[in-house]
Amino acid sequence: MSAASQIKRQFASDNYAGICPEAFAAMVEANRGHAVSYGDDPWTEKAADLIREVFETRCEVFFVFNGTAANSLSLASLCQSYHSILCHEHAHVETAECGAPEFFANGTKVLLLPGANGKIDPADIDRMVNKRTDIHYPKPRALSLTQATEVGTVYSVDELKTLTDAARQSGLRVQMDGARFANAVVALKVSPKEITWQAGVDVLCFGGTKNGTAVGEAVVFFNLELAREFDHRCKQAGQLASKMRFLAAPWVGMLQDDAWLRHARHANEMARRLDASIRALPGAKIQFPCQTNSVFVRLPEPVITAMHQRGWRFYTHVSQDDCRLMCSWDTTEADVDEFAADLKSLLHPG
Numbered sequence: 001m002s003a004a005s006q007i008k009r010q011f012a013s014d015n016y017a018g019i020c021p022e023a024f025a026a027m028v029e030a031n032r033g034h035a036v037s038y039g040d041d042p043w044t045e046k047a048a049d050l051i052r053e054v055f056e057t058r059c060e061v062f063f064v065f066n067g068t069a070a071n072s073l074s075l076a077s078l079c080q081s082y083h084s085i086l087c088h089e090h091a092h093v094e095t096a097e098c099g100a101p102e103f104f105a106n107g108t109k110v111l112l113l114p115g116a117n118g119k120i121d122p123a124d125i126d127r128m129v130n131k132r133t134d135i136h137y138p139k140p141r142a143l144s145l146t147q148a149t150e151v152g153t154v155y156s157v158d159e160l161k162t163l164t165d166a167a168r169q170s171g172l173r174v175q176m177d178g179a180r181f182a183n184a185v186v187a188l189k190v191s192p193k194e195i196t197w198q199a200g201v202d203v204l205c206f207g208g209t210k211n212g213t214a215v216g217e218a219v220v221f222f223n224l225e226l227a228r229e230f231d232h233r234c235k236q237a238g239q240l241a242s243k244m245r246f247l248a249a250p251w252v253g254m255l256q257d258d259a260w261l262r263h264a265r266h267a268n269e270m271a272r273r274l275d276a277s278i279r280a281l282p283g284a285k286i287q288f289p290c291q292t293n294s295v296f297v298r299l300p301e302p303v304i305t306a307m308h309q310r311g312w313r314f315y316t317h318v319s320q321d322d323c324r325l326m327c328s329w330d331t332t333e334a335d336v337d338e339f340a341a342d343l344k345s346l347l348h349p350g
């Protein structure tokens with residue numbers, strides 16, 4: 001592959017970015033010589049220990065290849081096939097996993113809740129749980145919360161506690177989709193425990209990929225009982241890496257000197273810069289508060305087409321027809337300014 005086949009830095013997704021230097025260096029280091037396979041290696045042990053340090057508690061840690069696997073396998077471990085999972089209608093588990101949660105949980109149904117700014121309203125949990133309690137309806141058993149949400153907002157500590165209290169009262173366990181957990185931690189300026197186990201989360205899917213690794217998410221069980229036989233579930237689903245050290249080593253690189261937080265803080269800052277530039281443009285309508293590393297903006301159709309023609313890539317299907325602009329660990333101020341200048345020239349020709 002030549003350099004010419006690379007595309008310029010884009011705002012399409014934070015997974016367009018490459019591997020950050022800290023994760024890459026750890027993989028190079030892990031590549032020296034042989035190591036025991038299937039996770040019985042020092043890198044996997046070290047990565048899990050660092051995750052326990054980050055959360056300041058005993059927890060069970062498993063590394064899987066991607067977020068779809070992390071979400072669906074963790075949800076499957078909370079439910080029987082006749083149960084149901086409550087999540088926001090924009091949740092990745094509903095809109096972007098091809099039915100994997102239902103598949104891996106053998107038919108567990110996903111039930112959708114509305115909610116402004118990508119967030120679930122606690123009252124809707126009670127409403128959904130009590131809507132049907134008869135034998136003919138799948139029994140609600142899990143609540144899935146996305147932190148940061150699909151539209152880049154965050155649940156505060158108090159919001160989380162209210163939601164998980166409502167969940168507990170209805171007998172639901174709580175799973176958190178943290179594909180962008182790092183971005184939420186820095187946005188809220190909290191320690192990771194405050195928005196996970198201390199706030200009533202049973203299991204977290206801790207995202208590495210969008211934060212700067214090549215591949216791999218960590219499934220972190222705070223409720224240790226729920227982690228029972230999860231290793232078998234991963235293996236059966238094709239999610240047990242034989243060369244596990246290469247999923248684990250990047251986490252060591254990311255966590256040991258807080259690179260994960262630095263990268264997330266940078267991505268969030270770039271989004272704030274982009275948000276400020278776009279807000280200054282009449283004709284561009286920002287859709288959600290910019291709290292993490294995304295900006296959602298409504299633009300006239302011809303402007304979207306013209307931006308695409310200028311080579312900019314971004315999604316337009318995540319929330320209605322909004323353009324979703326994602327910043328990543330390697331987004332530069334110049335990238336943001338170039339995008340904003342192009343947009344300005346199209347909204348105000350001449």
Ligand SMILES: *Cc1c(COP(=O)(O)O)cnc(C)c1O
Nearest residue numbers: 066067068069092146150177179
């Ligand atoms: C990206 C993402 C995931 C994981 O997606 P994969 O492509 O399966 O790795 C999960 N949840 C959310 C909210 C995401 O944005």
